[in-house]
Amino acid sequence: MANITRSPWLLHYDGSSCNGCDIEVLACLTPVYDAERFGIINTGDPMQADIFLITGGVNEQNMPVVKQLYEQMPEPKVVVAVGVCACTGGVFKDCYNIIGGADVAIPVDIYVPGCAARPQAIIDGIVKAVALFQERAQKSEKEVDKVG
Amino acid sequence: MKISIILAICYLVLAPFIGGLLEGIDRKLSARMQRRVGPPVLQPFYDVIKLFNKENQVVYKSQSWLIVTYFVLMVLTGVMFFAGFDLLMCFFVMSTSATFLYFAACVTGSPYSTIGGHRELLQMTAYEPAVLLACVGFYLATGSFDVITIATANTSAIKYLPGFFIAFVFILTIKMRKSPFDTSASHHPHQELVKGLTTEFSGKNLALFQVSEWYENVFLLGVVGLFIINSKPVSIIVTLVVVFLTFFLEVLIDNSNGRMKWQQMLKITWIVTIVTAGVNTVVLMFIN
Numbered sequence: 001m002a003n004i005t006r007s008p009w010l011l012h013y014d015g016s017s018c019n020g021c022d023i024e025v026l027a028c029l030t031p032v033y034d035a036e037r038f039g040i041i042n043t044g045d046p047m048q049a050d051i052f053l054i055t056g057g058v059n060e061q062n063m064p065v066v067k068q069l070y071e072q073m074p075e076p077k078v079v080v081a082v083g084v085c086a087c088t089g090g091v092f093k094d095c096y097n098i099i100g101g102a103d104v105a106i107p108v109d110i111y112v113p114g115c116a117a118r119p120q121a122i123i124d125g126i127v128k129a130v131a132l133f134q135e136r137a138q139k140s141e142k143e144v145d146k147v148g
Numbered sequence: 149m150k151i152s153i154i155l156a157i158c159y160l161v162l163a164p165f166i167g168g169l170l171e172g173i174d175r176k177l178s179a180r181m182q183r184r185v186g187p188p189v190l191q192p193f194y195d196v197i198k199l200f201n202k203e204n205q206v207v208y209k210s211q212s213w214l215i216v217t218y219f220v221l222m223v224l225t226g227v228m229f230f231a232g233f234d235l236l237m238c239f240f241v242m243s244t245s246a247t248f249l250y251f252a253a254c255v256t257g258s259p260y261s262t263i264g265g266h267r268e269l270l271q272m273t274a275y276e277p278a279v280l281l282a283c284v285g286f287y288l289a290t291g292s293f294d295v296i297t298i299a300t301a302n303t304s305a306i307k308y309l310p311g312f313f314i315a316f317v318f319i320l321t322i323k324m325r326k327s328p329f330d331t332s333a334s335h336h337p338h339q340e341l342v343k344g345l346t347t348e349f350s351g352k353n354l355a356l357f358q359v360s361e362w363y364e365n366v367f368l369l370g371v372v373g374l375f376i377i378n379s380k381p382v383s384i385i386v387t388l389v390v391v392f393l394t395f396f397l398e399v400l401i402d403n404s405n406g407r408m409k410w411q412q413m414l415k416i417t418w419i420v421t422i423v424t425a426g427v428n429t430v431v432l433m434f435i436n
């Protein structure tokens with residue numbers, strides 16, 4: 001199995017958030033944190049993404065969008081929820097429109113807490129996601145071997 | 149004759165490695181220009197290996213076949229060029245391959261990739277005149293369209309063709325998908341078309357597209373080299389230096405320019421082509 005941990009491409013989707021975490025996600029790509037040194041690219045295209053970075057909670061309106069983005073991503077894929085909003089609903093939890101964190105719509109693998117989550121924490125979350133990404137790729141390969 | 153076959157085989161085997169390495173250097177240079185550390189130089193290879201390991205989502209049945217055709221024709225272009233065939237024929241096959249890429253993007257029906265495809269056609273309209281004029285220029289300078297005759301001429305073609313050289317380097321920015329002219333593929337970080345042409349490519353298809361681009365870049369830089377090279381062995385070193393400088397110039401342009409609208413692209417490219425290559429043609433005809 002090839003080592004595919006060196007090229008995690010992100011899809012960043014902003015749910016029902018205050019935008020704080022989104023700014024932090026973008027901060028990861030600036031020269032100070034430079035996430036590209038790990039091969040991370042922020043693609044806008046779900047079909048080319050490996051890691052789904054979601055910020056903000058889920059409401060009635062963005063629920064189908066989140067699900068569709070997740071389904072459009074090719075296997076193997078990993079979901080990272082960034083910020084307490086995406087983890088549980090956070091400060092907006094009791095709002096009339098919020099259903100909950102990202103995990104009410106799609107299976108979330110890594111939770112990055114914080115309000116807002118710091119760039120260091122986000123990069124750490126991505127690095128954890130990358131390990132899981134490799135594991136999944138190996139697993140699906142084994143399954144293919146079993147079937148074939 | 150023998151050496152041209154060896155060159156063609158070398159191109160077939162080595163071009164993806166050289167192309168990938170060049171892209172890695174490109175990304176590293178870009179990062180340094182933006183005061184970042186940047187990805188490792190081998191990053192493009194990691195990306196392609198990963199893409200080959202991902203699930204291949206095909207949006208429309210014929211999509212994969214079209215991309216493979218694009219790839220094969222692109223490789224053929226370079227092989228013909230390095231084997232010393234007719235230059236006109238090389239560019240003809242290159243345009244055909246670009247058409248297949250257009251079909252691969254448009255057949256999906258996705259609005260983003262369709263707009264990307266249309267912009268690709270506009271880009272072709274912008275760069276084709278300069279490409280065809282370059283062929284004419286080579287003919288006027290050396291009396292032949294054959295790459296092998298041009299490459300083994302006694303004097304470098306650029307002596308007669310400085311205008312054509314400028315025009316060709318100018319359109320190289322379009323062909324290599326560099327800002328300000330990367331309207332069709334919209335590279336990161338500007339994503340107004342998501343990924344334009346490649347929005348609906350994933351997994352193996354995207355990897356194949358990437359490798360074709362590497363083949364293409366090596367071929368295009370080969371054409372840049374054709375302006376410089378002559379029968380003297382020392383010219384090979386000069387050629388390599390000029391090719392690398394041209395490549396560096398493209399990276400610099402890419403990092404210091406915002407995106408242009410396609411109307412501006414078309415206007416500027418044609419003006420540059422007509423002024424530089426046009427004047428050069430007239431002068432050459434007077435001399436001849």
Ligand code: SF4
Pocket residue numbers: 017018019020021022055056082083084085086090091114115116117
């Ligand atoms: S976790 Fe805090 S900073 Fe992040 S989106 Fe929610 S409210 Fe904003």
